[in-house]
Amino acid sequence: MVLSETELIDIRRHLHTIPELSLEEFKTHDYLKQVISKFSQVNMEIKELPELPTALLVLIKGSNPKRNIGYRCDMDALPVNETNGLKYASQTKGVMHACGHDIHMTVALGILSYYAEHQPKDNLIFFFQPAEESQSGGRKAYDLGAFSKRFQVDEFYGLHDNAQLKTGVIGCRNGTLFAGTTEVNVDIKGKSGHAAYPQLANDSIVIAANFIEQVQTIISRNIDPTRCGVITFGKIEAGVIRNVIAGKVHLEGTIRGLTQSMIEYLRLRISEIAEGLEKSFNCSIKINFNQGGYYPVENDPVLTKRFIEYMQQNKAVDFEETAPAMTGEDFGYLLNKIPGTMFWLGVESPGALHSADFLPHEEAIEQGVKAMVGFLNYRMNLEEK
Numbered sequence: 001m002v003l004s005e006t007e008l009i010d011i012r013r014h015l016h017t018i019p020e021l022s023l024e025e026f027k028t029h030d031y032l033k034q035v036i037s038k039f040s041q042v043n044m045e046i047k048e049l050p051e052l053p054t055a056l057l058v059l060i061k062g063s064n065p066k067r068n069i070g071y072r073c074d075m076d077a078l079p080v081n082e083t084n085g086l087k088y089a090s091q092t093k094g095v096m097h098a099c100g101h102d103i104h105m106t107v108a109l110g111i112l113s114y115y116a117e118h119q120p121k122d123n124l125i126f127f128f129q130p131a132e133e134s135q136s137g138g139r140k141a142y143d144l145g146a147f148s149k150r151f152q153v154d155e156f157y158g159l160h161d162n163a164q165l166k167t168g169v170i171g172c173r174n175g176t177l178f179a180g181t182t183e184v185n186v187d188i189k190g191k192s193g194h195a196a197y198p199q200l201a202n203d204s205i206v207i208a209a210n211f212i213e214q215v216q217t218i219i220s221r222n223i224d225p226t227r228c229g230v231i232t233f234g235k236i237e238a239g240v241i242r243n244v245i246a247g248k249v250h251l252e253g254t255i256r257g258l259t260q261s262m263i264e265y266l267r268l269r270i271s272e273i274a275e276g277l278e279k280s281f282n283c284s285i286k287i288n289f290n291q292g293g294y295y296p297v298e299n300d301p302v303l304t305k306r307f308i309e310y311m312q313q314n315k316a317v318d319f320e321e322t323a324p325a326m327t328g329e330d331f332g333y334l335l336n337k338i339p340g341t342m343f344w345l346g347v348e349s350p351g352a353l354h355s356a357d358f359l360p361h362e363e364a365i366e367q368g369v370k371a372m373v374g375f376l377n378y379r380m381n382l383e384e385k
């Protein structure tokens with residue numbers, strides 16, 4: 001069965017009700033398997049990874065394969081409390097598909113359902129990837145040997161939905177599409193005490209305020225304004241009550257750059273600022289950086305040129321050349337190992353990605369499936385590498 005538009009929307013809505021955090025995508029994994037089990041199994045082989053049990057790989061054997069083409073989508077959701085009031089809202093309080101991975105999985109299922117019925121020329125490998133939002137599921141899968149033997153991938157494709165692009169628009173660019181990111185955790189230790197006797201304590205909240213302000217000057221004063229960098233602290237934990245000076249602060253943030261050298265420079269300056277503050281405030285500041293698999297997403301020049309040319313000449317596709325974005329993706333790790341192309345699918349949401357009112361237009365699903373099936377058919381009929 002090739003999934004119809006109504007079936008695709010039903011699937012997406014079901015996935016939307018069962019969002020799960022990174023590496024906890026068990027219900028999602030089981031539901032994907034249940035949907036896939038209804039497709040023709042004639043040319044299909046499934047691979048699971050015991051050490052990464054929520055991942056799922058599906059191979060559709062080609063009729064005359066010259067290459068193995070990979071298609072990747074991510075599965076996890078975010079710790080966000082949905083506010084859209086939908087009939088098919090998240091059934092797990094505080095967890096939401098606020099980054100559209102429910103859309104990504106549904107597009108992948110649509111493409112897979114087509115090729116389960118219409119045997120492709122090349123081998124197609126569908127990778128349903130856990131843990132994109134954190135914990136580097138793509139890197140974990142690669143390092144566990146997911147793409148070996150029959151599941152070896154020669155070229156990889158994958159999409160991300162885009163709240164700002166009009167519904168169904170395919171956006172892409174050659175070179176860097178997404179930033180590389182590094183998660184940063186900061187633990188500041190001062191000394192707690194009575195609010196009335198600051199001279200006897202060492203106020204870690206005051207130190208954190210200085211740290212945050214100084215770190216933001218890296219972006220405004222240290223880096224070349226024509227090059228991009230972002231430092232965001234999205235989480236801060238400190239204190240117990242208004243009249244006790246806090247002895248500890250914990251900060252969680254993310255730093256981003258379009259090149260690896262920018263990320264390394266931001267890390268260096270954050271560490272230098274922390275060392276300076278340790279001296280000036282006589283405190284301890286421990287910093288932990290973790291890049292995992294969030295390398296800059298570098299689109300392959302040859303494959304991406306072809307992808308863009310196809311999308312531009314396809315009258316049914318609305319294509320836009322897009323600027324690099326500061327979003328991160330651990331598909332960057334896979335594209336660092338295997339050439340490929342990541343692209344945007346417009347879903348025109350009033351709320352931004354990662355927000356509680358993110359509300360993608362579902363018509364984009366069918367448009368994404370059609371654009372990608374068209375491209376894959378074109379690609380598989382080309383003789384060249």
Ligand SMILES: CC(=O)N[C@@H](CCC[C@H](N)C(=O)O)C(=O)O
Pocket residue numbers: 099132133134135160181182183253254255294326327328329330353354
């Ligand atoms: C597309 C998207 O929103 N991706 C996430 C990736 C998370 C990267 C990592 N956990 C970090 O925060 O550095 C993003 O936040 O861009």
